[in-house]
Amino acid sequence: MLLRRKHARDAGEIGRDMTLRADAARDAGQWQTAALLYSEAARLLPNSANLRIQAGHMFKESGIHEEAEAHYKAAAAMAPHDADLALQIGHFYKSSGRPALAAEAYGRALTLKPKWDEARNELAALGASGWRAVRERHAPTSLASDVPLLELVPRPHEDLLVDHQEGVEMRRLGRRERTRWGIETTLRGVEAIRGFCISLRPVTEVQLYLNGQLIHRGMVKGGYLLKHERSDLGPRKYVFNIWYDFSSYVPGWHDIEVRLMDGRSRPLSHHTRIVIDEPLSERAHAASDGVVEVAVGDDRTIEQQIRSRRSMVREGRRAMFATPPQTILVQRADQLGDVVVSVPAMRRLRALFPEARIVGLVSSANRDLVETLELFDECLPIDFPDDLWERRRVMGIEAQRTLQRQLAAYNFDMAIDFSENASSRPLLLLSAAPVLVGFRSDRVPSLTIEIEGNTHDRWDGHEIVPHTNKLLGLVEWLGAMARSETNIVRRKNLSRERLAAFNLLETERFVVLHDGARLKFSRWPHYLRLAEQILAKTDVRVVMLTDDPVDQSSLPESLLASGRFELIDRRLPFDDFDALLSFASVFVGNDSGPKHIASLRGTQVVSIHMARNNWNEWGQENGGLIVSRRVPCTGCLVWHDPEECGKDFACITDIAPEEVARAVYRLL
Incomplete structure (x- = not known):
């Protein structure tokens, strides 16, 4: 019994001595030494919450957060009603980057001492930083937003x-x-x-x-x-x-x-x-209105030469390929797995162009596999290594020249790169094919057909479908670009009897002129002169639809005197409007919606197309004729700021009424 008491007195004395040494180390800024001494003192004096707190403080200052947390928790178990301890634990968790536990500790301090401003201010500071408790959060049920889409809300004019x-x-x-x-x-x-x-x-x-x-x-x-x-x-x-x-x-x-x-x-x-x-030559780029040639030795200015030229008149029916490609190069000059995931896309390519000779350009290591797949009529192996130093695939100049000579013998109509990685995209240029196809890349800005088809994981932004699907998407996109089917939808419930409201007999031929367009500067200004010429040279009636009210007295005398001219300057019920477009012998209009409706109904259309965008993109597709002009500023996309044209929209105002009239005569 005496030995046990002696031992207890010794442990207590040692613990108190260590506490004094720990205090001295703390005061000297020796945090880790103080932490170890307080920790040992707390072991010897297990009922002292204060020693646990001091050990926690010193371990926190030393950056040893796990030990600090253990001592703070032990102290809290000994003194569960100590508001100041709860506050100190909150500080510890805040400095450790654990706001949820900090808020819990500050909340406990405020519960123990309800009017304590310091604890209340700490909680408020956490809220001001944007943190909120789990119970306050609302788990989203879908990607749809349940708040207004701010990017769609009109902004104040001042902003x-x-x-x-x-x-x-x-x-x-x-x-x-x-x-x-x-x-x-x-x-x-x-x-x-x-x-x-x-x-x-x-x-x-x-x-x-x-x-x-x-x-x-x-x-x-x-x-x-x-x-x-x-x-x-x-x-x-x-x-x-x-x-x-x-x-x-x-x-x-x-x-x-x-x-x-x-x-x-x-x-x-x-x-x-x-x-x-x-x-560039106009002949080699017949479909591009932006390629313009002027005569050498002509004394007139370039502008005079361009503006005095005849307009272009082209068929509405058109296709990417005048005839299907006869020889196609397919590039897959990378890894084994890349070839495997390309198989469905290669099969689909064969289905789209069954008569074409398809040649595969593949890495030498994959030649044996490719030949077993029986996808190509011929296989050309190449060495196109991935250079670890340059971190890309490379090919020396002599190897490029050799490959170029090999490919020239095939006279390719089209070349396709199946690699999404841009390293092999420049190889397409060695094929000399007029049509180049692949995934979009700034490294080859001259692709004819390109796709940028991606799917995205909401969080990491990476793909969420197999790569096979993307390659199939490339080939399906090519197929869509190559299509040339008509798109005619006629109404069975629309009768020619509706034409009587416009003084038109059911058997009478008539031409509809529509001078409207959403963009006022894209409206051709010569419709009245066109109407005069059609009436003078044909026996058809002319119905002119205009978006703006017209003073009848301002019309040319020849139109006022003609019994075959009808002017409509009011908004019509859709069925009446549709009947005029559907049963017209020819519809003439600007690049606007009514032109497309008339074409959809199977009516022959003459569209007058300004050069702000390409005629072959927005011209009607089912037939008729498209009138446009070659100007070097084609593709300006002028819209909200029409003053930026700088040429008074010569691309449409210079189209002569006689040129449009001749197009109408061709279709009548």
């Missing part, structure tokens, strides 16, 4: 106002192309250089410099009020659209500068480096 700064904004200056000098901004032949400048002073002239030499000077249009400009006294917009022929310049790198001059010759300019390459 759209800006203070415009002076400068030059280019809307068009060449295009990115693969050239002998790399993938660079390139100019070829007749080009449009268009844009605008923002200036506080009136701008009087635009100048174009090449390698420091002045090569063009001309007028600007403006100054237009800037939309969304905050100040009524702010700068104005001055627009330029330069048509210039670069055919005479040496191919290669050049410095180009656009200068905008005010009355005091204070320039605003845009300067950059571009590549000039050989011009």
Whole structure:
């Protein structure tokens, strides 16, 4: 008994001595030493909550959070009603990056001491940081939002106002192309250089410099009020659209500068480096209105030459391929697994083009597998290694030349790269095929048909379907692009009797002219002259639909006197409107919805197409004729800011009534 008491006295004395040593280490900033001493003292004096707290503090300061947490929990078990201890534990969890446990501890401190501002402020600070308790969260049941979609909500007018700064904004200056000098901004032949400048002073002239030499000077249009400009006294917009022929310049790198001059010759300019390459021919790019040639030795200006040319008249029925491809190259020059997942897509390609000769370009290591699949008429193995140093697949210059000679013998009509990785995409160019197909990549900006088909896991952004499906998607996309079926849907419940309301007999032939379009600047301005010519040269009736009220007295005398002209300047019930479009012998309209409805009903359509987008994209598909003009600024996509055209929409206003009339006569 005496020995046990002696031992207890010794343990207590040792514990108290360690506590004193721990206090000294703490005061000296020796956190880890103090932590170990407090921990040992707490073992010797197991009923001391304070020693557990001090050990927790010191382990926390030492960054040993697991030990600190163990001591804090032990202290809390000994002193469950200690509000200050609960607060200290909250501080520990907050500094450890565990806000949920910190909030729980602060909440316990506030429960033990309800009016304690310090605990209440700590909880408020957690809430202000954006944290919330699990019980306050609402688990989403779907991807749909249950709150307003803010990106669709109209913004206050004031939020759209800006203070415009002076400068030059280019809307068009060449295009990115693969050239002998790399993938660079390139100019070829007749080009449009268009844009605008923002200036506080009136701008009087635009100048174009090449390698420091002045090569063009001309007028600007403006100054237009800037939309969304905050100040009524702010700068104005001055627009330029330069048509210039670069055919005479040496191919290669050049410095180009656009200068905008005010009355005091204070320039605003845009300067950059571009590549000039050989011009393209209209014959080789018959479907492109943006490729324009001008005559050598013609004394007229480029603009005079272009604007005096005849318009283009093309068939509405069209297809990507005039005839199905006869020879097709398929690239799969990568790994074994890549070949395997491509099998369904390759089979589908064969089904789409059953008569074509399909040649596979595959890595040498995969040749044996490919030949067992019997997918290709011929297999060409190549070495296209993945270079670990460059982290991409590479092929030396001599190997490229050898492959180019091999591929030239096949005279490919189309080449397809089945790899989603862009490393092999440049190989398509060695095939010299006129149609290149593959997944979209900036490394080959000249693909004819490309797809960017992806699926996304909501959280990590990676794919959620097998790669096989994506390859099938590429081939199905190719098939969709190659389709040329008509799309005619006639109404069985629509009767010609409705035409009587417009003074038309059921057996009478008539032409409908529709002068409307959502974009007012895309409306051809010569419909009345066209009506006069059709009435003069044919025996058909002419029904003109217009979006705007018309003063009858302003019409030409020949139309007022004609018994075969009907003007409708009011909104019609849809069935009446549909009847006019469905039973017309010919419909003439702008690039707008009614043109497409008439084509859908099987009516012969003459569409008058401006060059803001391509005629072969938005022209009607079921037949008829499409009238457009070749201009170098084709594809401008002008919409909200029509003043940026800079050429008064010559691409549509220069289409002559006689040209449209001849197209109508062809279809009657």
